[in-house]
Amino acid sequence: MNPLETSLRQEGRRRVAGNTLAFLKNHAPFDKMGAEALQVFADKAQLAFHPAGSEIVGPAAGNVRFFYLIESGKVQARQAGEVTVTEYSILSLGAGESFPIGAVTAGRPSTNTYTAVEDTFCYQLPAEDFLRLMASSPEFNLFCTQYIASLLDQSRRQLQLQFAQRASEQQTLNSPLAGIGSRSPVSVAPETPLRAALEKMSQAGVGSLVIAGEDRQPVGVFTRSDLLDRVVLADLPHDVPISQAMSANPFKLEEHATAYDAMLAMATHGIRHVLVTDAEGKLTGVVSERDLFALQRVGLRQIRQSIEGAHNVEALQHAAADVRQLAFNMLAQGVGAEQLTQFISALNDALTRRVIQLNLDKHNFEGIDWAWLAFGSEGRDEQTFSTDQDNGIVFACPDTDAVDALRQRFLAYALDVNKDLDRCGFPLCKGNIMASNPQWCLTLDEWRDQFSNWIRVPQPEALLNATIFFDFRPLFGKIELAESMRRHLLAQTSSNPMFLRAMAHNALDVEPPLGKIRDFLTDLEPDQPGKIDLKKYGSRIFVDVARIYALATGVHNTNSVQRLRLASKRLSIRDEEINAILEGLDFIQLLRLQHQYLEGEPGTQGDNLINPDTLNELDRRILKESFRQARKLQTRLKLDYQVN
Structure with missing residues (x-):
């Protein structure tokens, strides 16, 4: 050339x-x-x-x-x-x-x-x-990051559309009775002795009983109001057949009838239950007045009023179901995971406080400084639809000789509260992290000593306890006791970098399930092949890192999003970097909420196990990006604490 x-x-x-x-x-x-x-x-x-x-x-x-x-x-x-x-x-x-x-x-x-x-x-x-x-180029990087954020917005709109459609289907009086109310009504035969029938009602925790023959043809209904009028006041012997106490000829509608038909029947006949039958007249379900109320747009104001005005656990059970329905409505309206989990936690807090108050009628602690503590997800304001109990008690007792006797009184009280919370849909903790366990019903000095021991000797059990008990909030009582616990905790952790390093090492034991060849690793749960635990391999990673950075920087908040936002300022992490991390956490939490509601059976606790192959391609892409953000957060933690 x-x-x-x-x-x-x-x-x-x-x-x-x-x-x-x-x-x-x-x-x-x-x-x-x-x-x-x-x-x-x-x-x-x-x-x-x-x-x-x-x-x-x-x-x-x-x-x-x-x-x-x-x-x-x-x-x-x-x-x-x-x-x-x-x-x-x-x-x-x-x-x-x-x-x-x-x-x-x-x-x-x-x-x-x-x-x-x-x-x-x-x-x-x-x-x-x-x-x-x-x-x-920060500008080019931000452009690409915002692109991922736009995908998150698209996914949220898809979720909103999906839930809105489901909400529309569920919240209409034109819905057929086949999909409303209890599909497994509790029933007994007409010749069943009255005592046996009452025992079955109590065991099932229901307010009504259907009386049906062997052919499943309903012949009567027995309710709690019947118990007072036809048994107690009538002094009816408990060995007579239930047919002598039931309301005969119950009102029935076939499955193709609508919720409106049931509502009209209740208003016309002054009844609270309608039996649902198939074309042959066989019992298939029961629709109550409460079921029809749940179809409507349940409002926050009504729920708060029903909680605060509840005089017994039965009323709170209904309120707990309303909380779930309202949370579902919010999903349908496109509310984000952070706001939704805080909302669920706030209403669950109100419900828990009412259970605590109702039980104080049977236990007197006047003049004693004490507080009911929430731990774990409730302590972080991050409750989803699936949540059990994690709670404890802190109390003050100047007379050391009286501590054990006072503790026994609190344990008896806590046992009543734990049982009532279980009846309201918050299962007893399998690990026994409850206020009715003497290990978690402690004086202020005992809690301080417990925290100090875990921090001074960070053995595996101590580190595990730290991930649960260091996320605490007071729900009722003397808040100053919990604030004193928090000040002590932050003072201890800030002066012990070796403990924080041990926590960092522990937090890196679980990695995001990202594959080198496949998008996701789906063989991590032996009993659930093909599935990923979104809590264990997803949200928990963000939560664990947030806790460590909060303890390291003196952040008093327990909510993971707030911890990351506040700690990032003190650690000089760029806004765009932390925003991408929080968007990843938000999406994982949304998927958990979606899965728990759509996959969980009514009245049961949904799980966190999803099969990524069932997700649409957009959600797969964003889930993969969310796991990358979790890995990115772990990489920063590894560098900050020099963990190999």
Whole structure:
């Protein structure tokens, strides 16, 4: 090549680079990027021509090798296969728009097929240069991060649409009775002795009993009001058959009748229960007045009033069901996971306080300073639909000789509270982390000593206890006692970096289930092949790191999101970095809430096990990104505490 040809080629490259820079400065995010970063893009990107009708990139091409920026023309993005990837099936892209950001960031094949619908020129930046540019340019990195955030918004809208549809189906008086109320009504035969029938009602925890023959044809109903009028006041012997105390000829509707029909019948006949039968007249369910109330938009005000005005546990049981229904309504309205879990916790707090107050009628602690403590997820304001009890008591007793006697009084009281909470839908803790356990009903000095021992000797059991008991909040009583516990805890941990390092080591035992070949590792639960525990391998990672940073920086808050936000300021973590981390936590929590509500049977505790193969492609993509944020948070923790 002669000198003239060389000079012309160099001049051509300079003109192309100049044209590229001029183009970039007219489009986001390049218009905000520094000159050095722009020059890198101009030097590394190649302008390629794609004739109309040609495929630029698609799933069959394997891992995406280029980041594409449209210089001129038009590109159509079409979903590949039948799986919903985004809220659109076809999307048109024009000059200044780029693709496929998620795929090139993740180093995987594109989930969309991108086709030139007219003659098109695209800048092609190699994937390795794209990743270097993300690392070197904060503006470009933020653009890509916001892209992931936009995907999160799309997923939330999908969840909202899904729940709104389900809510609409559930919350209409036109709904058939086949899907309302109890589908497993408690029933006995007409000849059943009255005592046996009452025992069955008590064991099942129900307020009504259906009397039906062997052919499942209902012949009567027995309710709590019947117990007073027809048994107690009538002095009816307990060995007579239940048929002598029942209300005969109960009102019945077939399964295809609507909730409106049942409501009209209750208003017309002054009854509170309607029996549901199939076409042959056989019992299939019972619909109560409460079931019809639950169909309506349950409001926060009504629930709070029902909780605060409850005179017994039965009323609180209904309120607990209303809390779940209202939380579901909020999911349908697109409320975020952070707000929703705090909302659930707030109403559960109110319900717990009412149980505590009701039981004080039987136990007198006047003149004694004490407080009821919540631990674990309740202590963090992070309760989901599936939650058991984690609680304790702290009390003050100046007379050391009287401590044990006072503790026994508190234990008896706590046992009553724990049992009533269990009846309200908060199962007894399998690990016995409850106030009725003498280990967790302690004086203020005993709690301080317990904390100090765990911190001084961070053995595995001590570290496990720290993950539970260091997330505490007072729910009732002398709040100052809990505040004193908090001050002592923060003073102890801030002066013991070895304990924090041990906690960091413990927090790194569980890693996000990201595969090197497959997207996810789904063989971590031997008893649940193909499933991932979103709590153990997801939200717990964020929670554990948040706790460590809060203890290290003196953050008093117990909520994980608040801990991360406040600690990040004191640790000088960039806002965009912590926001991406919190978005990852938020999405995992949303998936947990969705799964627990949709998959859990009414009246049971849903689990946290999801099969990623059942997620649509958008949610799979965001879940993978959320796990990456968890891994990123762990990497920072590993560096900060020099954990190998």
